[in-house]
Amino acid sequence: MRDAALLRPARRGLAALAVLAVLALAGLAAVRSILPPAAAPASAPAGQFSAERAFAEVRTIAATPHPAGSAANDRVREHLLAHLRGLGLSPQVQDTVSAQGGELSASAGGTGLARVRNVVTLLPGAASTGRIFLVAHYDSAQTGPGGNDDAAGVATILETARALTSGARLRNDVVLVLTDAEEACLCGAEAFVRQHPLARDGGVALNLEARGSSGPAIMFETSARNAELVEAYARAPYPVGTSFAVEIYRRLPNDTDFTAFRRAGFRGLNSAYIDGAAVYHAPTDRPSAMDRDSLQHHGANALAVTRELGGRDLTTLRGGADATYFPVPGGGLVHYPGALVWPLAVLALAAVAALAWLARRRGRLTGRRLALAGALTPVPLVVAPALAQALWAALTLIRPEYGALPIDPYRPGLYRVAVIALAVAVVLGWFAVLRRRVGAAALAVAGLGWLAGLGAVLAAVTPGGAYLATLPALAGALAGLAALAVRGWAATAAITVGGLVAVVILLPTVLMLFPALGMALGAAGAFLTVLLVLALLPVVDLIHPPGEPVRGLAALRARRRGALPTLAASLAVLVCAAAGLVVDRFDAEHPALTQLMYALDADTGTARWLSDEARTQTWTAQYVSGDRKPVTATLPAFGDERLRGGPARPATLAAPDLTLEADTLSGDGRVLTLRLKPRRAVRFTTLHVAAATEVTAATVGGRTVPSRRPAGGGWGFGFVFHAPPAEGVVVTLAVRGAGPVRLRAMDASDNVSEMPGFRARPAGVGVLGSHSSEMVAVAKTYEY
Numbered sequence: 001m002r003d004a005a006l007l008r009p010a011r012r013g014l015a016a017l018a019v020l021a022v023l024a025l026a027g028l029a030a031v032r033s034i035l036p037p038a039a040a041p042a043s044a045p046a047g048q049f050s051a052e053r054a055f056a057e058v059r060t061i062a063a064t065p066h067p068a069g070s071a072a073n074d075r076v077r078e079h080l081l082a083h084l085r086g087l088g089l090s091p092q093v094q095d096t097v098s099a100q101g102g103e104l105s106a107s108a109g110g111t112g113l114a115r116v117r118n119v120v121t122l123l124p125g126a127a128s129t130g131r132i133f134l135v136a137h138y139d140s141a142q143t144g145p146g147g148n149d150d151a152a153g154v155a156t157i158l159e160t161a162r163a164l165t166s167g168a169r170l171r172n173d174v175v176l177v178l179t180d181a182e183e184a185c186l187c188g189a190e191a192f193v194r195q196h197p198l199a200r201d202g203g204v205a206l207n208l209e210a211r212g213s214s215g216p217a218i219m220f221e222t223s224a225r226n227a228e229l230v231e232a233y234a235r236a237p238y239p240v241g242t243s244f245a246v247e248i249y250r251r252l253p254n255d256t257d258f259t260a261f262r263r264a265g266f267r268g269l270n271s272a273y274i275d276g277a278a279v280y281h282a283p284t285d286r287p288s289a290m291d292r293d294s295l296q297h298h299g300a301n302a303l304a305v306t307r308e309l310g311g312r313d314l315t316t317l318r319g320g321a322d323a324t325y326f327p328v329p330g331g332g333l334v335h336y337p338g339a340l341v342w343p344l345a346v347l348a349l350a351a352v353a354a355l356a357w358l359a360r361r362r363g364r365l366t367g368r369r370l371a372l373a374g375a376l377t378p379v380p381l382v383v384a385p386a387l388a389q390a391l392w393a394a395l396t397l398i399r400p401e402y403g404a405l406p407i408d409p410y411r412p413g414l415y416r417v418a419v420i421a422l423a424v425a426v427v428l429g430w431f432a433v434l435r436r437r438v439g440a441a442a443l444a445v446a447g448l449g450w451l452a453g454l455g456a457v458l459a460a461v462t463p464g465g466a467y468l469a470t471l472p473a474l475a476g477a478l479a480g481l482a483a484l485a486v487r488g489w490a491a492t493a494a495i496t497v498g499g500l501v502a503v504v505i506l507l508p509t510v511l512m513l514f515p516a517l518g519m520a521l522g523a524a525g526a527f528l529t530v531l532l533v534l535a536l537l538p539v540v541d542l543i544h545p546p547g548e549p550v551r552g553l554a555a556l557r558a559r560r561r562g563a564l565p566t567l568a569a570s571l572a573v574l575v576c577a578a579a580g581l582v583v584d585r586f587d588a589e590h591p592a593l594t595q596l597m598y599a600l601d602a603d604t605g606t607a608r609w610l611s612d613e614a615r616t617q618t619w620t621a622q623y624v625s626g627d628r629k630p631v632t633a634t635l636p637a638f639g640d641e642r643l644r645g646g647p648a649r650p651a652t653l654a655a656p657d658l659t660l661e662a663d664t665l666s667g668d669g670r671v672l673t674l675r676l677k678p679r680r681a682v683r684f685t686t687l688h689v690a691a692a693t694e695v696t697a698a699t700v701g702g703r704t705v706p707s708r709r710p711a712g713g714g715w716g717f718g719f720v721f722h723a724p725p726a727e728g729v730v731v732t733l734a735v736r737g738a739g740p741v742r743l744r745a746m747d748a749s750d751n752v753s754e755m756p757g758f759r760a761r762p763a764g765v766g767v768l769g770s771h772s773s774e775m776v777a778v779a780k781t782y783e784y
Helices: 009-032 051-061 071-086 151-165 187-195 227-233 243-250 257-263 292-310 338-361 367-376 378-398 400-404 413-438 440-461 467-485 488-517 519-535 537-543 552-583
Strands: 092-099 111-123 131-137 173-179 204-210 214-222 267-275 323-328 332-337 592-594 597-601 606-611 625-630 642-648 657-666 669-677 684-690 695-700 715-722 729-736 742-749 765-767 776-783
Touching: 009 488, 009 537, 051 071, 051 151, 051 292, 071 111, 071 151, 092 187, 111 151, 111 187, 131 151, 131 187, 131 257, 131 292, 151 173, 151 204, 151 292, 173 187, 187 257, 204 257, 204 292, 214 227, 214 243, 214 292, 214 488, 227 267, 227 292, 227 323, 227 332, 243 323, 243 467, 243 488, 257 267, 267 292, 267 488, 323 338, 323 488, 332 338, 338 367, 338 440, 338 467, 367 378, 367 413, 367 440, 378 400, 378 413, 378 519, 378 552, 400 592, 413 440, 413 488, 413 519, 413 537, 413 552, 440 467, 440 519, 440 537, 467 488, 467 519, 467 537, 488 519, 488 537, 519 537, 657 742, 669 684, 684 729, 695 715
Parallel strands: 111 715, 131 173, 131 204, 204 267, 592 765, 597 776
Antiparallel strands: 092 111, 111 173, 214 267, 323 332, 597 606, 606 642, 625 642, 657 669, 669 729, 684 715, 684 742, 695 729, 742 776
């Protein structure tokens, strides 16, 4: 690596400008590669996906909140059936009771169940070798109309079906699965994969979701051994996804309908657009909030991948291993076998070692300086993420309402730029302080060494993410070796090529990571930004003043010039953060989010306001106060959740009815047959048995459920049943012993604004998109 200082000052300036221009253009191209395409008009050819045509369906589906079991959801289902029949298809309704699968069954209140009514239809293939399942859920959260989550996915499937039926049949069967009760318990997907005949032989599932209102449609999750599926996805017109995202998502507790398909042995891909997440599950998740370019991205890729897989012999789709993949300028997706992860990681380490050896031979660094640089390189890797978290903490102190947002502010763009600028400022400041003492070459080699080392760690821990460090380190080391072998502009060109690789790989990942994790985890974006700047240290050396020793005024001027880039980046942090506070203000369209519930204990006739806000909002403070406390003793369905409370006026509300229909002796205990029946319109109902009673077996709505689910607070076995039928739910409990059995029944509606003492939220104050927001719970104890 030839020090940039070897260039004459004039040429050095030109070189810096040229390299910065090239890298800026590469950065713009990299960013463009992950932007959604423009929405196609309704006049687009019949065989193409049109966001405008799909958006007409979004408006119908998301006219009002429609949680599972509601009359509004019934209307949506009837519309879907009519639409599919209009395409010449024969949809059916899968009407059944389903329970959560796997570890999902251990929710806070016990096993989750629901009455689900999935809409399913088949597009038969011409000579099918297997089935492709297009999956989205048509129910919404109770707090919002679901314009994006998941009317976007449902409308995408409807428009895809229209495009497919407008032309020749595909080779393979395509099954449309519009699931119910995803928001409640993922029970619709579980019902399909476990009970529906079309799911019996498995296949490839393409799940379509949204967790925001804008941004690219990212393919963020795959089944295991995804190499062939990734190759098929790469043929989509706008493929956006990274194997790093898949690795991260596999380690998160998050689930979608795809979870049920994956656990049932289906192969597949899961896609969603995730920016603009402030509307997630909220009343603001209206069709008007949707970026139709995101809908176009969703649909264009879904249609292309369906056609690609629809023409393949699915019996040969056996996978083999996971692939490494990431987007590149030009709308492509680089992908290579996972078997190359370790060879590339080792090659990067070897290339950096070779660069260090040759740089020392050429007199560019010493072993002592390299060791010192290596010891000090972790400083920006630790400091920048810590400062990013401190910045967000400061912003939430200034604007406490940010603490209640689900993921991100409404307009987080300037805050994200502030975090990036902060990370850049940290690295530039670190470089300016150490450059004259340690040397630019030693710092650059040490930076690449840390990248290569991190690549090896990732290869062992998260192989799909190793490319983020391995490839920039490898490219930087090879560029450094080339720069040491040539002079002048040729050396600058080599440095530029090494920087290009880092920009193309890391910059899109930084930008996708912010909406994925939110500003509360801005440290992750800061960390990746530090990696990017470390890979660009040879370029950073170009924009800094020469590093040769000088004294007097020359030394003072050099230090001032060296501080300018750091000061500029630091100023950008302050300007962007301040501008963000000015731009991102709460109003009627972008309200501060609050969470409030009401609970009535029918045993005592007392009522309380409840809230699970981490920091009580001003509006909520008129109802609740004090510390968060467990409520399991009276509301076992909440598990170990801690809530703030306050006294409320009792409302006249009918408690759920629990009737004993049969009681028989069996072995060393009793078998109770009960009917749990709400006496008002509710979203779900729950039942819990006192912890002193051992439940040895249980069925709910005809489904066997795990018999032991401790809820705490004196309650043991329990379940939550979503969308209960009007006739109620039949429950059988086999209990040990012949003594009386104490039970606690509860049901919940979503009409907190109708409770006595409620005061309407003012403009600028809204409802948090929580599954318990606006809940009105009524609980009563029975003994049989």
